Amino acid sequence: MKGILGLLCLPLLFFSCKESSKKVPQDFAYTNNLVHETSPYLLQHAHNPVNWQPWTDTIYNAAKKENKLVVLSIGYSTCHWCHKMEEETFTDIPTAEFMNTNFINVKVDREERPDVDKVYMTAVQLMNGSGGWPLNVITLPNGKPIYGGTYHSKEEWNGVLKQFNELYKSDSLKLYAYADKVALGIEEVNLAPSTKNLNAISRDSLIKATTTWKLKWDTQHGGTIADQKFVLPTSLNFLMNYGVIENDLTVNNFAQKTLDSIASSGIIDHIDGGFYRYSTVPDWRIPHFEKMLYDNAQIMALYAKAYKRYKTSRYKEIVYAIDAFLTENMLHDGGGYYAALDADTDGEEGKYYTWSKDELHTLLGAEYDLFAAYYKLDPKNTLENGRYVLQHTASDATFCTSNSLSSEKLKQLKNGWKKTLKKARSKRTYPSKDDKIITSWNSLLINGYVEAYKTFKDESFLEKAKAINRFILENCYENNTLIHSYKKGGKKTAGFLEDYATLANANINLYSATLNPEYLNTAIALTKTTDQKFYDVESGFYRFKEEDNLISKIIPTHDGVFDSPNATVAENLFLLGHILYHDAYSARAKKMTQTMAPLLQENLEGYTKWGCLALHLSSTYYEIAVVGSNALSLTQELNSKFLANTLVIGSETASPIAIYKDRFEDDKTYIYVCLNNSCKLPVTSVPEALQQIEYNIEKSNFNLAF
Structure with missing residues (x-):
């Protein structure tokens, strides 16, 4: 199909997404229907001469009535190439006049309507082999796509419009036949694998899949070999767990190598904290400068867990720096967190975050040379305009030795440098903010804060997790129904699978951390x-x-920068099955994972959330239930350990929940280590419990001083 589709399409121009800052004048020559929206992305296009309409589920009724093709343009507020196309093309009056005369023109914020984005992104990937944003699609009046691409220059876009407008008038039957093929392809891609032949999840099959994945590893820089790299927390979680369970030193080395490479790279904001969206180069030096909530939420959880595994002090610094960044820059007064920060300021990508050599000389004076050595001020770590992207020295201890510094002196210097550079940044134009509060992304941040609390026992992390959960339940949840995102005065779009799945998962994790059954009840209700x-x-x-009111049903199973919501549902069913002794939940989680087995064999790196579930099913999975008045203290101690394939929960009182039934005694606290609902003899201390766990990292033979 791909070859046929390509015949009608201009070559795809793929660009990554970073938004440019744009000041809008107060007097507008043009205003369209987007002016009534609250999405920052849509409002940025509200004064284009193009007669943009916001997406509605009835948009194609108008197209059929007027017998017009539809231009569907999808992006998001921190997308540089979206706004470059707006400035070059959608503000051009002749282009707008042609679009207004011949097309119905629809703008979509992909973060408000990820369902629309998923359907039409699939179409573009089928047509061209890849996709990106802005996503510009031309559809028939029935919604089926006939053209798809990303960024276009004004000349290219006008050529596309005229070509398809003429084709529709001269040979619409050909376009309808073509669109039917595209729609069929979209449906095939977005449906789940067949359940006719379930595959056993075996230890050997998972070892084989991991061995195949190893061939794609970038052993020098970490991550999978690629020109551009995203931090993929679930992949690294899988590798950390797998390395312990299989006693695989190669996997353990590689996971730590990747974590260390990222930790000292330019993908981190070493001054304000937080991670940029991804690296444009294989060695993580040069980022695209958007800061997305979902990235920082998952990376916080990743490095908190990695600290338990490797005890690397920089991992702890990263967690606290992400927290500081989010608290200072992304926190809504009510407890939720905003979606994203722009990459560009004053029309220049990374200007807020990067530094010229002269600036740094002026700011740092006599300390410049030491600063330059520590933050790797090398010409290769610069943008095209010569501005530096700060990197991090590989080892503070080595740096101290090489420069005759004590660790305390280096700490003082670093604090001083950061204070000086933060003050200088405060005089710059601050990046624009996408102030939507997205349910699923905030649920990921609950998990980030819960994992940070479990690792470091810092109550402030737990309080922030509780506050986010409270915000969502108060503002985004009513009558057992979620909305996808919150903004005062905004549309209440019905929640998607990812919202229910991630919030349920977050409440299971809150329950594990607090032992408060209200969180468990919320997770059960959401499930x-x-x-x-x-x-x-x-x-x-x-x-x-x-x-199912789009052109294709969507059943997402692939893991990427955001875990497949189906995999998250399966994990929730698996965990609740173990807590509640709910056999039907356990069976469904197992069946879903078995169905995914062939895809795991072919492409484990694309399905690592499913890989984590496969680890649970193919290896010994422990339930640790702590019952008694001292349960909270003991679960906190257990949660601070790196325990692969282990669920830790507890109850301070007698509880009807199946896993605690008949196990409570007054004035005593017991730890039960269980396998498949069958428990070993209870013990009273954490060291005793750890001795009953086969995959106890403290008993392993790994030499972690790599």
């Missing part, structure tokens, strides 16, 4: 609603949205 709204009986998986 039941997920079944009611999204379960697809035919496939045994879950639809991305409740109503």
Whole structure:
């Protein structure tokens, strides 16, 4: 199909997404229907001469009535190439006049409507082999796409418009036949694998899949070999767990190598904290400068967990720096967190974050040379305009030795440098902010803070996790129904599968950290609603949205920078199955994972959330239930350990929950280490419990001083 589709399409121009800052004048020559929206992305296009319409589920009714093709342009507020195309093309009056005359023109914020984005991104990937944003699609009046691409110059875009407008008028039957093929391809891609032949999840098959993945590793810089690299927390979580369970030193070395490479790279903001969206080069030096909440949420959890595994002090610094960045820059007064920060200021990418040599000389004076050595001020670590992207020296201890510094003196210097550079930044134009509060992304941050609390026992992390959960339940949840994102006065778009799945998962984790059964009850309620709204009986998986009113049903299973919501649902079912002794939940989680087995064999790196579930099913999985008045203290101690394939929960009182039944005694606290609901003899101390766990990292033979 790909070859046929390509015949009608101009070559795809793929660009990454970073938004440019744009000041809008107060007097507008043009205003379109986007002016009534609250999405920052849509509002940025509200005064284009193009007669943009916001997406509605009835948009194609108008297209059929007027017999017009539809231009569907999808992006988000921190997308540089989206706004470059706006400035060059969508503000051009002749272009706008042609679009207004011949097309119905629709703008979509992909973060508000990820369902629309997923369907039409699939179309563009089928047509061209890759995709990106801005996502510009031309569809028939029935919604089926006939053209798709990303960024276009004004000349290219006008050529596309005229070509398809003429084709529609002269040979619409050909376009309808072509669009039917595209729509069929979209449906095939977005459906779940067949459940006809379930595959056993075996230890040997997982070892084989991991061995195949190893061939794609970048052993020099970490991560999978690629020109551009994203931090993929679930992949690294899988490797850390797998390395312990299989006693695989190569995997353990590689996971730590990747974590260390990222930790000292330019993808981190070493002054204000927080991670940029991804690296444009294989060695992580030069980032795209957007800061996304979902990245920072997952990376916080990753490095908190990695600290338990490797005890590297920089990992702890990263967690606290992400927290500081989010608290200072992304926190809504009510407890939720905003979606993203722009890459560009004053029309220049990375200007807020980067430094010229002259600036640094002026700011640092006599300390410049030491600063330059520590933060790797090398010409190769610069943008095209010569501005430096700060990197981090590989080892503070080595740096201290090489420069005759004590660790305390280096700490003082670093604090002083950061204070000086933060003050200088405060005089710059601050990046624009996407102030939507997205339910699923905030749920990921709950998990980030919960993992940080478990690792460092810092109550402030737990309080922030609770506050986010409270904000979502108060502002985004009513009558067992979630909305996807919150903004005062904004549209209340119905929540998607990812919202229910991640919030349920976050509440399971809150329950593990606090032992408060209210969180468990919330997770159970959300899981039941997920079944009611999204379960697809035919496939045994879950639809991305409740109503099938797009051109294709979406059943997402692939893991990327955001875990597949189906994999998250399966994890929730697996965990609740173990806590509640709910056999039907356990069986469904197992069946979903078994169905994914062939894809794990072919491409484990694309399905690592499923890989984590496969680890649970193919290896010994422990339930640790702590019951008694001292349960909270003992679970905190257990949660501070790196325990692969282990669920830690507890109850301070007698509880009807299955895993605690008949195990409570007054004035005593017991730790039960269980396998498949069958428990070993109870013990009273954490060291005794750890001795009962086969994959106890403290008993392993790994030499972690790599």
